[in-house]
Structure formats: structure tokens, C-alpha cells
Amino acid sequence: MILDKNDLVQIYKQMLTIRRFEEKVAEFLAQGTIHGTGHLYIGEEAIAVGACRAIKDEDYITSTHRGHGHCIAKGADLNKMMSELLGKETGYCRGKGGSMHIADVETGNLGANGVVGGGIPIACGAGITIKMKKLKRVVLCFFGDGAVNQGVFHESLNLASVWDLPVVFICENNLYAMSTATKIAFKIKDLSLRAASYGMPGVKVDGNDVLKIYEEVIKAASRARDGRGSTFIVCDSYRWKGHSRSDAERYRTKKEVMEWKKRCPIERFKKYLLDRGYLNREVAEQIEGEVNLSIQEAVDFAQKSPFPSLKTLEQDVYAS
Amino acid sequence: MPTVELTYREALRRALREEMVRDENVYMMGEDIAIYGGAFGVSLGLLEEFGQERIKDTPLSESVIVGAALGSALTGMRPVAEIMFMDFITIGMDQLINQAAKIHYMYGGKACVPMVLRTPGGSGTGAAAQHSQSLEGLLCHIPGLKVVMPSSPYDALGLLKSSIRDNNPVVFVEHKLLYSQKGLVPEKEYLVPLGKSEVKREGTDLTLVALSVMVVRALKAADKLAQEGISVEIIDPRTLVPLDSEAIINSVKKTHRLLIVHEACKRGGFGAEILSQIEESDAFDYLDVPIRRLAGSDIPIPYSPGLEKGAVPQEDDIVEAVRELVG
Numbered sequence: 001m002i003l004d005k006n007d008l009v010q011i012y013k014q015m016l017t018i019r020r021f022e023e024k025v026a027e028f029l030a031q032g033t034i035h036g037t038g039h040l041y042i043g044e045e046a047i048a049v050g051a052c053r054a055i056k057d058e059d060y061i062t063s064t065h066r067g068h069g070h071c072i073a074k075g076a077d078l079n080k081m082m083s084e085l086l087g088k089e090t091g092y093c094r095g096k097g098g099s100m101h102i103a104d105v106e107t108g109n110l111g112a113n114g115v116v117g118g119g120i121p122i123a124c125g126a127g128i129t130i131k132m133k134k135l136k137r138v139v140l141c142f143f144g145d146g147a148v149n150q151g152v153f154h155e156s157l158n159l160a161s162v163w164d165l166p167v168v169f170i171c172e173n174n175l176y177a178m179s180t181a182t183k184i185a186f187k188i189k190d191l192s193l194r195a196a197s198y199g200m201p202g203v204k205v206d207g208n209d210v211l212k213i214y215e216e217v218i219k220a221a222s223r224a225r226d227g228r229g230s231t232f233i234v235c236d237s238y239r240w241k242g243h244s245r246s247d248a249e250r251y252r253t254k255k256e257v258m259e260w261k262k263r264c265p266i267e268r269f270k271k272y273l274l275d276r277g278y279l280n281r282e283v284a285e286q287i288e289g290e291v292n293l294s295i296q297e298a299v300d301f302a303q304k305s306p307f308p309s310l311k312t313l314e315q316d317v318y319a320s
Numbered sequence: 321m322p323t324v325e326l327t328y329r330e331a332l333r334r335a336l337r338e339e340m341v342r343d344e345n346v347y348m349m350g351e352d353i354a355i356y357g358g359a360f361g362v363s364l365g366l367l368e369e370f371g372q373e374r375i376k377d378t379p380l381s382e383s384v385i386v387g388a389a390l391g392s393a394l395t396g397m398r399p400v401a402e403i404m405f406m407d408f409i410t411i412g413m414d415q416l417i418n419q420a421a422k423i424h425y426m427y428g429g430k431a432c433v434p435m436v437l438r439t440p441g442g443s444g445t446g447a448a449a450q451h452s453q454s455l456e457g458l459l460c461h462i463p464g465l466k467v468v469m470p471s472s473p474y475d476a477l478g479l480l481k482s483s484i485r486d487n488n489p490v491v492f493v494e495h496k497l498l499y500s501q502k503g504l505v506p507e508k509e510y511l512v513p514l515g516k517s518e519v520k521r522e523g524t525d526l527t528l529v530a531l532s533v534m535v536v537r538a539l540k541a542a543d544k545l546a547q548e549g550i551s552v553e554i555i556d557p558r559t560l561v562p563l564d565s566e567a568i569i570n571s572v573k574k575t576h577r578l579l580i581v582h583e584a585c586k587r588g589g590f591g592a593e594i595l596s597q598i599e600e601s602d603a604f605d606y607l608d609v610p611i612r613r614l615a616g617s618d619i620p621i622p623y624s625p626g627l628e629k630g631a632v633p634q635e636d637d638i639v640e641a642v643r644e645l646v647g
Contacts, residue, residue, distance in 0.1 A: 094428035125391015316429030
């Protein structure tokens with residue numbers, strides 16, 4: 001799949017949408033407008049966008065507690081997302097899930113997950129469905145560096161490998177599992193080395209390079225679709241914001257954060273587009289305006305939406 | 321209606337077979353279920369009939385067995401996963417409790433997880449503390465899970481078929497001591513609905529609610545007690561979630577006495593739930609004596625035969641408890 005100029009501009013716009021969406025969420029978290037917690041994807045936008053651009057609408061993803069970016073990249077409706085964050089009836093989960101549980105199974109988003117690593121075996125299950133129904137689809141399974149040390153990571157990658165499941169495992173290595181640095185939690189420096197023990201390819205990419213991520217996921221997805229099995233891709237990136245609302249960030253320096261901000265995946269891609277003439281200042285401003293408008297519309301929609309009635313409290317515990 | 325005699329094991333196998341023939345989305349996965357036929361032989365022969373694509377031997381990985389069952393259920397399959405011993409569900413507990421049980425609600429009712437987790441519980445095989453537990457109480461505490469515990473071949477067959485057709489995660493608790501138990505089942509296809517108890521023996525002096533293998537022991541105890549002129553009504557809830565408490569309430573109103581018998585540890589066991597529901601119902605006013613629970617000791621299941629037997633209610637214990645309540 002070769003990306004044309006329009007695709008490239010759309011990629012930029014989607015990354016920017018995630019950034020602006022998350023900035024609005026940060027504002028709402030600070031104000032208490034969002035009453036729960038939230039884990040922001042700012043700084044890691046290239047991973048979700050590059051990866052999801054490489055798959056089709058009918059393909060699946062499993063996401064994480066830091067899942068807003070994956071949702072948007074998989075084509076979620078911003079109105080329903082913002083409504084869910086505000087706990088409204090019109091949200092993806094009718095206000096019952098919140099930030100960590102946004103899902104839209106019909107469009108292939110099998111859900112964010114409040115448990116680190118919790119989505120990894122679920123991705124394997126979707127892979128089983130694809131294989132048994134001979135669907136030629138693929139599952140992108142997103143998780144962070146913290147999940148790589150969970151038992152289910154081991155169980156799932158091994159199962160995916162022995163059964164040649166069409167799952168692409170994408171580790172977003174943002175260097176910290178909450179406050180625990182990867183250098184404390186891993187003896188190995190390159191997490192993709194883990195793939196070797198499952199007999200699957202392991203790839204390490206610059207997680208701030210959207211096109212490089214796209215390229216690797218295209219390769220892995222095509223391999224998966226052809227029945228040649230799973231791939232483990234590690235994208236090195238950085239989360240600009242704290243782990244969640246309550247993070248005092250005692251485990252890292254301001255200098256380190258500043259250094260990573262200089263490597264902003266969006267600015268970097270914007271420069272790439274400008275340098276090649278795929279984007280000019282005028283179009284960039286227009287895109288910025290459209291993105292801001294879409295976020296504002298989502299906020300308006302969510303704020304105008306009703307909270308769920310208490311009558312719904314005990315509904316949907318069991319499916320009929 | 322023509323019937324055929326089957327063991328509990330054969331009844332389960334027939335249910336699996338019928339459902340796999342009926343619906344191509346039904347498949348099985350678990351440790352040693354294919355060539356080996358399952359640790360207790362339930363799936364023996366199914367590999368030959370359905371092939372390895374639908375009878376999947378997994379690596380020894382309970383978390384991904386439960387999680388992958390859930391992921392495939394979420395995307396259109398109807399998996400029947402086997403966990404070799406009920407004790408090992410603890411290894412897959414995140415996927416069962418935090419994931420499978422919650423998805424339908426957490427996603428606002430917009431997705432469902434039609435999966436069955438079959439697992440044998442119970443003691444009596446000399447397998448000691450890590451292979452003998454009855455952990456259904458833990459599961460009944462979790463909204464979103466259904467919990468089924470058949471005590472006869474007839475119920476095992478009909479309930480497993482209903483569980484497979486149900487759109488929720490169902491934990492189907494078998495009992496090791498029941499696998500070779502024989503019983504008559506109709507030759508024709510039938511279902512036993514979830515959430516419907518059965519009166520296994522009618523009586524007038526006392527209502528005895530028993531779970532799983534305790535139903536078999538209670539029936540034997542009731543025969544003995546009948547010779548003494550004590551008439552025991554035995555109710556098998558068959559599914560703990562949803563629980564058919566109405567049937568128990570009605571029976572208690574008739575007999576005025578209630579004894580609850582289960583193998584699981586008494587503390588926090590499902591008997592406490594049944595007891596409370598009856599206490600909170602209008603059947604309370606009909607009680608002549610306080611409700612009594614006869615349950616497993618609050619200990620890990622010990623190895624030595626005498627100790628193992630002593631840890632859980634036996635036929636004589638049931639006889640004794642009934643005499644005390646009626647006498």
C-alpha cells in the first residue's frame with residue numbers, strides 16, 4: 001500500500017487530532033470536569049496512527065489504559081469518546097466504562113483495558129476467530145513496556161506463535177511503567193529480543209517516526225494475513241505527561257522531558273511534509289482549524305448530552 | 321420417551337458433540353483435551369470427529385486459555401474452554417473476573433462474551449489441596465458470570481448445551497466423583513434451562529438444598545431417613561447464578577425446615593447466600609428451626625484418605641444433620 005499525498009496529510013491530521021483531544025482531556029482532568037482518571041497519549045501519537053493506517057476497517061485492535069490515541073486512529077467518533085469520558089449516556093459505553101474501557105467492537109476496536117497486559121490474550125482470541133472463519137483479517141495488539149513483564153505476555157506470544165495467529169504485537173515502550181524505568185525492570189536493553197524466545201520476528205523501531213511504524217506494521221500485517229504468523233514490534237517513544245492525573249513525576253527530570261519534546265512526532269512529520277511540499281503553511285493552518293473545530297464539537301456534544309439514568313444502573317450485567 | 325443410559329462423562333461428551341455439529345462456531349480448547357481426551361476423558365474421540373482446528377490442545381497457559389476464549393467469543397465464536405482442575409482457574413482469574421465477566425456491562429451492553437469454561441471441582445480422589453477445591457463461591461460473587469453445577473448425567477447434558485448457547489461467560493463446574501455416575505437420558509435432543517432448579521426427591525419434613533455431588537449423597541441419606549419415617553425434600557439448584565430461589569422458598573414454606581449441604585468450605589460458601597436469601601424472604605416466617613449449613617471444613621483439602629473424607633460432608637453427616645433438625 002503506497003501512501004499518496006492525501007494519505008500523508010490525513011496521517012498528520014489524525015496525529016494532531018489525538019494531540020488536541022488529549023490536551024482538552026488534560027484540561028478537563030485538571031478542572032475536575034472528568035471525574036475519573038485519564039492516561040494521556042501525548043508524545044506517542046505516531047505509534048497508533050502509523051500502525052492503524054496500515055490496517056483495514058474490518059481489522060481488529062486491542063488497546064490499553066492509555067487508549068484514546070488507538071481509538072481515534074481506529075476511526076472512533078470523537079463525540080462518543082468525549083461523552084464517555086464525561087460519563088454521559090451518549091458515550092461509547094453509555095457512561096459505564098469511562099476512559100479505560102472505550103470499545104466499539106462493531107468497528108473492530110475490542111477495547112481499551114484497565115489491566116496492564118489484559119488485552120494481549122484477547123487479541124489472540126480475535127486471531128483464533130479470524131483463522132477459524134478464514135477472514136484474512138489481522139489484529140493489532142497494543143500494550144506498553146510494563147505489560148512485557150506480565151505473565152500473559154509470555155503465554156499469549158507463545159500461543160500466537162505456535163498457532164500462527166494473525167496478531168501483530170505492538171509494544172509502546174515509553175520508558176516507564178508508571179514510575180518504574182525500563183532499565184530497572186528489564187535486564188535486556190532491546191525489548192524486541194524477547195521475540196526470539198517465541199520463534200517470531202522481533203523488530204525495534206523509532207516510535208516517533210510515523211512512516212517507519214507504518215512500514216513495519218504493513219510488513220507484519222501482511223505476514224499475519226498470509227498465515228505466516230505473528231510479529232513483535234517495539235516502538236520506542238515517550239509519554240510527555242505523567243502516568244495519570246496524580247503523578248508528581250519524581251522519577252524523571254524536567255530536562256529529560258524537554259529532550260523528548262524536541263523529538264515531537266507531530267512536528268517532525270509536519271516538517272517532513274512541508275519540506276516535500278505536501279503541506280504548506282496555509283493548509284496546515286486550515287487543518288489545525290478543522291481539528292480544533294472537531295474537538296470543540298465533541299466537547300459541545302458531550303456537555304449537552306444527558307448523564308445516564310439511574311434506571312440503567314443494573315442493566316446489561318448479563319446479555320440476553 | 322426412549323432413553324439411554326449414559327455416564328456423566330458420556331453425557332457431557334454428547335452435549336459437546338451435538339453443539340459442535342449444530343453450530344460451526346463452537347470449538348473446544350484446553351490442556352490435553354485432544355489426543356489425551358482431557359484429564360478426565362470427557363473429550364475423548366472428539367478430535368477424530370472434528371479435527372484439531374476445533375479441538376485445540378493448548379500450551380500449559382491458563383491465562384491465555386481464558387483470555388483467548390474471551391477474545392474469540394467477543395468476535396463471533398462460541399468457545400468451550402477446559403481448565404483441567406478447578407484450582408487452576410485462579411491462574412486465569414484476571415481474564416475471567418476482570419475481563420470476561422465485565423465486558424458486557426463495561427461496554428454499555430454493546431458486546432457479549434458467549435463462552436463456557438468447563439472445569440472439574442471437588443475432592444475425593446486423593447489429589448490433596450491444589451487439585452480438590454470447590455471454588456464456585458468465589459465465582460458466584462462476580463457479577464457477569466453464570467455458574468452451573470450439574471449433579472446428574474441428565475442435567476450435565478442439558479445444562480452444558482444451554483450454557484454453550486448462552487450469550488454470557490458461563491463457568492460449568494463438573495465433579496470428578498460424578499464422571500462415572502450413570503443415569504438415564506432421553507435419546508432425543510433436549511435442553512435444561514439455566515436458572516431452573518429441580519426437586520430431586522419430594523418430601524414434607526425438611527427441605528435439603530444440595531450442590532453437585534452432595535445431591536447424590538443427600539439422595540442416599542434420604543432413603544435411609546425414609547426408613548425412620550423422616551421425609552426429606554431435596555432441591556438441586558443446578559445453576560447457582562442465576563439462582564432459582566423461588567423453588568427453595570416454596571419448598572421451605574411447605575416443610576418449615578431448611579438444611580443446605582455443599583462441599584466447599586463453609587466460610588463464605590454459597591450456602592451462606594442461600595441461607596440469607598431465605599432469611600430475607602417471606603419463607604422466614606414459616607421456619608420452625610434455624611436454617612442449618614452442612615459444608616466442608618474451613619481447611620485446605622488434606623491428602624490422607626480418612627482426613628480427606630472427614631473434610632467434606634458424607635452421607636452419614638447428612639443423615640445426622642437432618643435428624644437433629646427434624647427431631
